[in-house]
Amino acid sequence: MISQDFVKAVAAERGLSNAELEVLSLAMEGKGTSAIAKQIGISEDAVRKRLSEVYQKFEIPGRGPVKLTKLQQMLMSRYQEYQGHKNAETLSTLNELNPKVPHTRHIWGEAPDVSVFYGRGDERVTLKRWIVQERCRLVAVSGMAGIGKTALSVKLAKEIQDEFEWVIWRSLRQVPPIQDFLKILIQLLSPTQEMTIPETVEGRVSWLVNYFRQHRCLVILDGVGAILRSGYFAGIYREGYENYGELFKRIGQEAHQSCWLLTSQEKLSEISLLEGEISPVRSLKLTGLGEDARCILKEKGLSDEKQWGELIKGYRGNPLLLKLVAITIKEVFDGSVNDFLKTTLFTRDVSDVIEDILERLSELEKRILDHLAVKREPVLFKDLQKIFAEVSTQELIGGVASLLQRSLIERSEGGFTLPPAIMEVTTQLMTDLQE
Known part of the structure; x- marks a missing residue:
């Protein structure tokens, strides 16, 4: 049997309200939806809704009863680990052993293990200076898929976590609507408060900005590219997700003492607009390890x-x-x-990764890559203008800039060319189309 103190501590870590904790505790005792509803005097629909919130905060996948089983297994595993280390069954010991309890206020979610980590010394020094010393409010790390943005964000956050009251690592790879994302974030930051969460996106963002003025927090958002459009130039939001842009703009523009660290394959337009050498908004493009x-x-x-x-x-x-x-x-x-x-x-596995990247490109970007793959040598912009005479200069500049942002083309004095891996895969794709 898992101790109630342990359940309360882990529930607080995940931002559960008292009402959600009550339903979770009864469900852990084996009570069904109907029995829980009768015991606490609410409808069965309300019970299901609260349990749904619990599963979401614990990031439990699946459907129906399977979710409760998975949650019980997860809690039991953590409890057994705690039991194996403790000398006395006290909550203070739990707090010492578990780096995610409320007193330390570190919520890592699905952050990967970075115990094996190579290089990035210069990048970490730069990011630490921006975030800790210069107290930047919004920092973006961009770079090609697989370049190590996620690992760097976790490694950095682990190294500077003691500088903050809160460290929250979240992934946007599941593409959460902004209303849901903001609600979860507010609940994580106010786990012990019974409060009414603002209904509007603007109200929720205002609540967060006000909180960040009062508390020093580090929020890491990984995989921001998931909320960006495929088939368009880099940095354009998916339909219905434009409000994320307003969120990032307010985080970067309004005065507060916290920092948001974003990782994405593509650089956001808000970052480009607001960043500068003395601005509280900065960006770092991650290149290879050397x-x-x-x-x-x-x-x-x-x-x-x-x-x-x-x-x-x-x-x-x-x-x-x-x-x-x-x-x-x-x-x-x-x-x-x-x-x-x-x-x-090159291998098939490598080609698969690169093909996934190329699928996100606009038609103009694909045509530019095809031309550079055929030429197999640097091409000046003026020569691209001749090749794509039917395309406006403004549109062509946008296409080239977008490819540079994605790290899919390289620029030298001789012009633009393709990295070897991109050259190989683009050539193979053209060959496949001709067969």
């Missing part, structure tokens, strides 16, 4: 170290792509990078 990427290949047990540089350069130091290709090299070529490079530089 020599630090060798640690990944070493960990995977690859041989032929002299060829590692070629592999890293071909993948532009992208950690995810290097991990994927390293697995193939280990399994198929017994770890020999030299033997692998005699056959190809």
